[in-house]
Amino acid sequence: MVTKVPRFDFEKFSQADNHLTTQMKSVGEVMAIGSTFQESLHKALRGLEIGVDGLDERSTDRDEIVEEIGEPGPHRLWYVADAFRIGMSREQVFEETAIDPWFLAEIEQLVLTEQRLAGRALSSVQAEDWLQLKRMGFSDRRLARLLAVGAGEVRRARRAHGVRPVYKRVIPAPLNFQQPRRTCTRLTRSNAKPSPRTGARWWCSAAARTGSGRASNSTIAASMRRWRCAKTDSRPS
Numbered sequence: 316m317v318t319k320v321p322r323f324d325f326e327k328f329s330q331a332d333n334h335l336t337t338q339m340k341s342v343g344e345v346m347a348i349g350s351t352f353q354e355s356l357h358k359a360l361r362g363l364e365i366g367v368d369g370l371d372e373r374s375t376d377r378d379e380i381v382e383e384i385g386e387p388g389p390h391r392l393w394y395v396a397d398a399f400r401i402g403m404s405r406e407q408v409f410e411e412t413a414i415d416p417w418f419l420a421e422i423e424q425l426v427l428t429e430q431r432l433a434g435r436a437l438s439s440v441q442a443e444d445w446l447q448l449k450r451m452g453f454s455d456r457r458l459a460r461l462l463a464v465g466a467g468e469v470r471r472a473r474r475a476h477g478v479r480p481v482y483k484r485v486i487p488a489p490l491n492f493q494q495p496r497r498t499c500t501r502l503t504r505s506n507a508k509p510s511p512r513t514g515a516r517w518w519c520s521a522a523a524r525t526g527s528g529r530a531s532n533s534t535i536a537a538s539m540r541r542w543r544c545a546k547t548d549s550r551p552s
Contacts, residue, residue, distance in 0.1 A: 357452030
C-alpha cells in the first residue's frame with residue numbers, strides 16, 4: 316500500500332492563504348510504502364519531518380476542531396483525528412468534511428487503538444499486541460508517549476518479544492524503464508531474521524520527497540536510496 320502526503324510550509328510565507336483549493340500550494344510530498352494503509356500513512360506523516368510521530372494531538376476545543384475540519388487546510392488530517400478523540404462520530408465527521416468514510420474508518424481505528432493503549436503498563440503489552448501495533452504503523456516514540464515511558468524502554472520491550480524490523484523488496488515497474496527499478500521498504504514482523512541469501516539486513520528509506528510536488532511515481536521510486544547494513548539492528552545515520 317502506497318500513501319502520498321503533501322508537505323506545506325506556510326510558516327515561511329506569512330502572507331499566503333493557508334486554505335487549500337485547486338491551486339497548488341505544497342512545497343513537496345512524501346511517499347511511503349506499507350502493508351496496510353494505516354502503516355503507510357504513519358510512515359508518510361513521520362517522513363514529512365515536521366516534528367510529528369503520527370496523528371499527534373492538536374486541540375481538544377470542539378469549536379476549533381469543527382472549524383479546522385470543515386475547510387481544507389495543511390493540518391486538517393490531525394484535526395480529523397482530534398474530532399474522533401473528543402467523541403465525534405464517523406457520520407458527524409463525514410458531514411463536516413465529506414471525506415470518504417473508508418478513510419475516516421481507518422483514522423478512527425487508529426485513534427481508538429491509541430485510547431485503549433493509553434495508561435497501560437508497559438509490561439502488559441504482549442507479543443501479539445506489539446505485532447499488531449507495528450502493523451498499524453505506530454512508531455516507538457509515539458507508543459512511548461502513549462504508555463508514558465521512554466522510547467528506549469519501548470524498543471527493549473518490543474525486541475524482547477521478538478518483534479523486529481524486516482525489509483521487503485518492492486518492484487515499482489515504471490513503464491518508461493526497460494528494466495524495473497528495485498527498492499525495498501521497512502516493515503515490522505515477529506522473529507525477524509537476516510536475509511538468508513546475503514546474511515545481512517537491508518535498510519531503505521521508506522519515504523522519498525520530491526522538490527516540485529509533481530514528480531511521477533517512477534521518479535520517486537528511482538530516487539529512493541538503499542544501504543547495506545551489518546548483521547545487527549544498526550541503521551545508517
